[in-house]
Amino acid sequence: MDNLEKEIIKIITQVAKLSERIDIKKEFSDLDIDSFSLIEIIFAIENKYNITIAEDNFNVKNSEELIKLVRDILNSNG
Secondary structure, three states: OOHHHHHHHHHHHHHOOOOOOOOOOOEHHHHOOOHHHHHHHHHHHHHHHOOOOOHHHOOOOEHHHHHHHHHHHHHHOO
């Protein structure tokens, strides 16, 4: 697990108030993360990394997809 993955998981667990270590393949709905919480998570990530995640990408299903999305955005920004 790299730093980006650790930081994003930390954001997810803090915003969603999860106390356990999460399985990144587990769907957000199975973690009781609703669409409002997901938007809060995305905004927190945008603020931390100074990036913009397009609304088209708000449909990520799990932490793994979200981490990949953020990694792709960061890599494309140089």
